[in-house]
Amino acid sequence: xxxxxxxxxxxxxxxxxxxxxxxxxxxxxxxxxxxxxxxxxxxxxxxxxxxxxxxxxxxxxxxxxxxxxxxxxxxxxxxxxxxxxxxxxxxxxxxxxxxxxxxxxxxxxxxxxx
Amino acid sequence: xxxxxxxxxxxxxxxxxxxxxxxxxxxxxxxxxxxxxxxxxxxxxxxxxxxxxxxxxxxxxxxxxxxxxxxxxxxxxxxxxxxxxxxxxxxxxxxxxxxxxxxxxxxxxxxx
Numbered sequence: 163x164x165x166x167x168x169x170x171x172x173x174x175x176x177x178x179x180x181x182x183x184x185x186x187x188x189x190x191x192x193x194x195x196x197x198x199x200x201x202x203x204x205x206x207x208x209x210x211x212x213x214x215x216x217x218x219x220x221x222x223x224x225x226x227x228x229x230x231x232x233x234x235x236x237x238x239x240x241x242x243x244x245x246x247x248x249x250x251x252x253x254x255x256x257x258x259x260x261x262x263x264x265x266x267x268x269x270x271x272x273x274x275x276x
Numbered sequence: 277x278x279x280x281x282x283x284x285x286x287x288x289x290x291x292x293x294x295x296x297x298x299x300x301x302x303x304x305x306x307x308x309x310x311x312x313x314x315x316x317x318x319x320x321x322x323x324x325x326x327x328x329x330x331x332x333x334x335x336x337x338x339x340x341x342x343x344x345x346x347x348x349x350x351x352x353x354x355x356x357x358x359x360x361x362x363x364x365x366x367x368x369x370x371x372x373x374x375x376x377x378x379x380x381x382x383x384x385x386x387x388x
Contacts, residue, residue, distance in 0.1 A: 166319070204280065204365060204378030205320075220375065252319055265376065267312075267319030 163188050166268035168253050174274045175243040183238040183271050185253030193256045194236040195220075195265065196228065198249040205252060211236055243275045278303045282366050282379035289386050295353040297382045299340075299366035302347065307368040309333075309342055309349040310376070314363040323351075323364070356386045 169184045187194065192213050197205040197220075207220030211230040225247060227239040236255075240247060250272050254265040283298040301307065308327045312320040324333030329344035338353045349366060366379040 202380060204367075204380045205376075206378075207375055210375070254320075264322045264325075267321070269317070269319045 165189065166253055166255055166266050168251075168268035168271050170271060171269070172272045172274075174276060175240075176276060177243060177245065179243050180239070180241050181243070181273075183240075183251055183253075183273075185236045185238065185268060186234050187236075187253075187255040187266070188234065189255060189257070189266065190233060191255035191257050191266070192233070193258065193263075193265075194230065195254040195256075196226070196236070196238045197252045197254065198222065198247075199252060199270075200249050208238065208251075240273075245275050247273065248275045249273060278307070278368060278370055278377040280366050280368055280377055280379035282364075282382050284380070285363075285383040287382060287384050289356055289384070291358055291386055291388050292355045293386075295351070295356045295360075295384065297351040297364055297366075297384070299349045299351065299379060300347055301349065301366075301368050303368055303370050303377075305370055306344075307370045309340070310367040310369070311338070311340055311349070311351050312365040312367060312378075314365065314381070316362070320365060356384070358386045358388055360384060361386045 166187045195210045196208040209228040211217045253268045256263045256265045279302045310325045311323040313323045324335040326333040326342040332341045363381045365381045367376045
Protein backbone atom coordinates (compact mmCIF):
# COMPACT_ATOMS: atom_id res chain seq x y z
CA UNK A 163 0.00 0.00 0.00
CA UNK A 164 1.17 3.48 -0.79
CA UNK A 165 -0.88 4.91 2.10
CA UNK A 166 -1.74 8.59 1.68
CA UNK A 167 -0.14 10.34 -1.28
CA UNK A 168 -0.12 14.06 -2.05
CA UNK A 169 0.86 16.06 -5.11
CA UNK A 170 2.60 18.37 -5.73
CA UNK A 171 5.30 18.43 -3.07
CA UNK A 172 5.98 22.13 -3.55
CA UNK A 173 4.34 24.95 -5.47
CA UNK A 174 4.74 28.69 -5.83
CA UNK A 175 1.61 30.66 -6.72
CA UNK A 176 1.03 34.28 -7.54
CA UNK A 177 -1.69 36.17 -5.71
CA UNK A 178 -5.06 35.48 -7.32
CA UNK A 179 -4.04 32.27 -9.03
CA UNK A 180 -5.90 29.05 -8.39
CA UNK A 181 -4.73 25.48 -7.91
CA UNK A 182 -5.81 22.07 -6.72
CA UNK A 183 -3.88 20.04 -4.19
CA UNK A 184 -4.32 16.36 -4.82
CA UNK A 185 -4.73 13.69 -2.14
CA UNK A 186 -5.33 9.98 -2.56
CA UNK A 187 -5.42 7.00 -0.21
CA UNK A 188 -5.47 3.30 -0.98
CA UNK A 189 -6.53 2.00 2.43
CA UNK A 190 -10.28 2.15 1.76
CA UNK A 191 -10.68 4.69 4.54
CA UNK A 192 -14.02 6.42 4.88
CA UNK A 193 -12.74 9.58 6.56
CA UNK A 194 -10.39 12.06 4.94
CA UNK A 195 -9.07 15.38 6.21
CA UNK A 196 -7.19 18.45 5.06
CA UNK A 197 -4.99 20.36 7.51
CA UNK A 198 -2.70 23.33 7.22
CA UNK A 199 0.44 23.78 9.29
CA UNK A 200 1.78 27.27 9.76
CA UNK A 201 5.33 27.81 11.06
CA UNK A 202 5.57 27.07 14.78
CA UNK A 203 1.89 26.25 14.96
CA UNK A 204 -0.07 23.07 15.28
CA UNK A 205 -2.18 21.68 12.49
CA UNK A 206 -5.55 23.26 11.86
CA UNK A 207 -8.38 21.40 10.17
CA UNK A 208 -9.63 22.96 6.92
CA UNK A 209 -12.22 20.46 5.68
CA UNK A 210 -13.06 16.85 6.23
CA UNK A 211 -15.16 14.15 4.61
CA UNK A 212 -16.94 11.19 6.15
CA UNK A 213 -17.42 9.41 2.85
CA UNK A 214 -17.87 9.89 -0.87
CA UNK A 215 -20.22 12.79 -1.58
CA UNK A 216 -20.10 14.17 1.97
CA UNK A 217 -17.88 17.01 3.12
CA UNK A 218 -17.91 19.44 6.03
CA UNK A 219 -16.04 22.49 7.23
CA UNK A 220 -13.31 22.36 9.80
CA UNK A 221 -11.78 25.15 11.82
CA UNK A 222 -10.34 27.28 8.96
CA UNK A 223 -12.34 26.64 5.73
CA UNK A 224 -12.39 30.16 4.25
CA UNK A 225 -10.66 30.40 0.89
CA UNK A 226 -10.83 26.68 0.19
CA UNK A 227 -13.17 24.17 -1.39
CA UNK A 228 -13.20 20.39 -1.46
CA UNK A 229 -15.01 17.57 -3.20
CA UNK A 230 -15.17 13.83 -2.58
CA UNK A 231 -16.42 12.00 -5.64
CA UNK A 232 -14.66 8.73 -4.78
CA UNK A 233 -13.53 7.01 -1.60
CA UNK A 234 -9.90 7.30 -2.69
CA UNK A 235 -9.56 10.97 -3.66
CA UNK A 236 -10.06 14.20 -1.73
CA UNK A 237 -8.75 17.25 -3.65
CA UNK A 238 -8.42 20.69 -2.04
CA UNK A 239 -9.09 23.71 -4.24
CA UNK A 240 -7.72 27.23 -3.75
CA UNK A 241 -9.64 29.62 -5.99
CA UNK A 242 -7.93 32.97 -5.36
CA UNK A 243 -4.60 32.43 -3.69
CA UNK A 244 -3.62 34.91 -0.99
CA UNK A 245 -0.33 35.29 0.93
CA UNK A 246 -2.15 34.15 4.08
CA UNK A 247 -2.50 30.73 2.44
CA UNK A 248 1.25 30.20 2.45
CA UNK A 249 1.55 27.06 4.52
CA UNK A 250 2.22 23.34 4.49
CA UNK A 251 -0.89 21.32 3.70
CA UNK A 252 -1.39 17.80 4.99
CA UNK A 253 -4.00 15.32 3.92
CA UNK A 254 -4.97 12.49 6.27
CA UNK A 255 -7.35 9.57 6.35
CA UNK A 256 -8.87 7.20 8.87
CA UNK A 257 -11.20 4.24 8.75
CA UNK A 258 -13.76 5.65 11.17
CA UNK A 259 -14.28 8.50 13.58
CA UNK A 260 -13.93 6.53 16.76
CA UNK A 261 -12.17 8.39 19.52
CA UNK A 262 -9.19 6.07 19.36
CA UNK A 263 -8.99 5.96 15.59
CA UNK A 264 -5.57 6.64 14.09
CA UNK A 265 -5.25 9.17 11.31
CA UNK A 266 -2.67 8.45 8.61
CA UNK A 267 -0.96 11.46 7.10
CA UNK A 268 0.50 12.18 3.70
CA UNK A 269 3.94 13.79 3.25
CA UNK A 270 2.53 17.29 2.75
CA UNK A 271 2.44 19.98 0.08
CA UNK A 272 4.41 23.14 0.70
CA UNK A 273 2.68 26.17 -0.85
CA UNK A 274 4.16 29.63 -1.21
CA UNK A 275 1.92 32.49 -2.36
CA UNK A 276 3.75 35.59 -3.53
CA UNK B 277 -13.21 24.96 23.17
CA UNK B 278 -10.50 22.34 23.16
CA UNK B 279 -6.86 23.35 23.26
CA UNK B 280 -3.43 21.75 23.61
CA UNK B 281 -0.34 23.51 24.93
CA UNK B 282 3.17 22.18 24.43
CA UNK B 283 6.51 23.42 25.63
CA UNK B 284 8.24 25.50 23.00
CA UNK B 285 11.35 24.19 21.35
CA UNK B 286 13.77 23.52 20.12
CA UNK B 287 14.88 21.02 22.70
CA UNK B 288 18.51 20.09 22.19
CA UNK B 289 19.89 17.00 23.93
CA UNK B 290 22.95 14.81 23.73
CA UNK B 291 22.54 11.18 22.77
CA UNK B 292 21.42 8.96 25.68
CA UNK B 293 19.98 11.90 27.62
CA UNK B 294 16.54 11.76 29.26
CA UNK B 295 13.72 13.46 27.39
CA UNK B 296 10.58 15.14 28.66
CA UNK B 297 8.25 17.16 26.45
CA UNK B 298 5.41 18.72 28.39
CA UNK B 299 1.84 18.73 27.12
CA UNK B 300 -1.27 20.03 28.87
CA UNK B 301 -4.79 20.21 27.52
CA UNK B 302 -8.18 21.80 27.97
CA UNK B 303 -11.22 19.83 26.89
CA UNK B 304 -14.75 18.99 27.86
CA UNK B 305 -15.52 15.45 28.78
CA UNK B 306 -12.94 12.70 28.51
CA UNK B 307 -10.76 13.14 25.44
CA UNK B 308 -8.38 10.65 23.90
CA UNK B 309 -4.78 11.86 23.82
CA UNK B 310 -2.12 11.31 21.18
CA UNK B 311 1.51 11.99 20.42
CA UNK B 312 2.43 12.29 16.74
CA UNK B 313 5.97 12.55 15.37
CA UNK B 314 7.04 14.30 12.17
CA UNK B 315 10.44 13.38 10.75
CA UNK B 316 12.08 15.83 8.33
CA UNK B 317 10.29 15.96 5.01
CA UNK B 318 7.58 13.52 6.06
CA UNK B 319 3.99 13.60 7.26
CA UNK B 320 2.90 13.00 10.82
CA UNK B 321 2.96 9.48 12.24
CA UNK B 322 1.15 8.29 15.32
CA UNK B 323 3.68 7.60 18.07
CA UNK B 324 1.41 6.59 20.94
CA UNK B 325 -2.03 7.19 22.39
CA UNK B 326 -4.10 6.85 25.57
CA UNK B 327 -7.86 6.79 25.77
CA UNK B 328 -8.68 7.13 29.47
CA UNK B 329 -7.30 8.46 32.71
CA UNK B 330 -4.17 6.72 34.06
CA UNK B 331 -3.61 4.87 30.77
CA UNK B 332 0.00 4.77 29.64
CA UNK B 333 0.78 4.83 25.96
CA UNK B 334 4.17 3.52 24.85
CA UNK B 335 6.07 2.90 21.62
CA UNK B 336 9.73 2.86 20.51
CA UNK B 337 10.89 3.60 24.07
CA UNK B 338 8.62 6.63 24.40
CA UNK B 339 5.96 6.78 27.10
CA UNK B 340 3.19 9.14 28.14
CA UNK B 341 0.63 8.80 30.94
CA UNK B 342 -2.86 10.31 30.78
CA UNK B 343 -3.14 12.43 33.94
CA UNK B 344 -6.68 13.75 34.30
CA UNK B 345 -6.01 15.48 37.62
CA UNK B 346 -3.32 17.67 36.04
CA UNK B 347 -4.77 17.55 32.48
CA UNK B 348 -1.38 16.50 31.19
CA UNK B 349 0.14 13.96 28.81
CA UNK B 350 3.90 14.49 29.01
CA UNK B 351 6.13 12.56 26.61
CA UNK B 352 9.21 10.85 28.06
CA UNK B 353 12.07 8.71 26.86
CA UNK B 354 14.88 7.40 29.01
CA UNK B 355 17.67 7.53 26.44
CA UNK B 356 17.28 9.46 23.20
CA UNK B 357 19.06 8.68 19.95
CA UNK B 358 20.09 10.88 17.04
CA UNK B 359 17.34 9.19 15.02
CA UNK B 360 14.74 10.61 17.42
CA UNK B 361 15.38 14.10 16.05
CA UNK B 362 11.99 15.26 14.80
CA UNK B 363 9.02 17.47 15.64
CA UNK B 364 6.62 16.04 18.23
CA UNK B 365 2.96 17.02 18.37
CA UNK B 366 0.56 16.44 21.22
CA UNK B 367 -3.09 16.15 20.20
CA UNK B 368 -6.50 15.37 21.60
CA UNK B 369 -9.79 14.14 20.25
CA UNK B 370 -12.84 14.89 22.30
CA UNK B 371 -15.50 12.28 22.64
CA UNK B 372 -17.97 14.78 21.19
CA UNK B 373 -16.54 14.82 17.70
CA UNK B 374 -14.07 13.42 15.24
CA UNK B 375 -11.63 16.32 14.99
CA UNK B 376 -8.11 16.31 16.32
CA UNK B 377 -6.83 19.40 18.12
CA UNK B 378 -3.05 19.78 17.90
CA UNK B 379 -0.48 21.56 19.98
CA UNK B 380 2.10 23.77 18.29
CA UNK B 381 4.76 21.07 18.10
CA UNK B 382 8.14 20.74 19.79
CA UNK B 383 11.30 20.29 17.76
CA UNK B 384 13.79 17.84 19.27
CA UNK B 385 17.40 17.85 18.18
CA UNK B 386 19.67 15.07 19.43
CA UNK B 387 23.40 15.51 19.00
CA UNK B 388 25.88 12.62 18.93
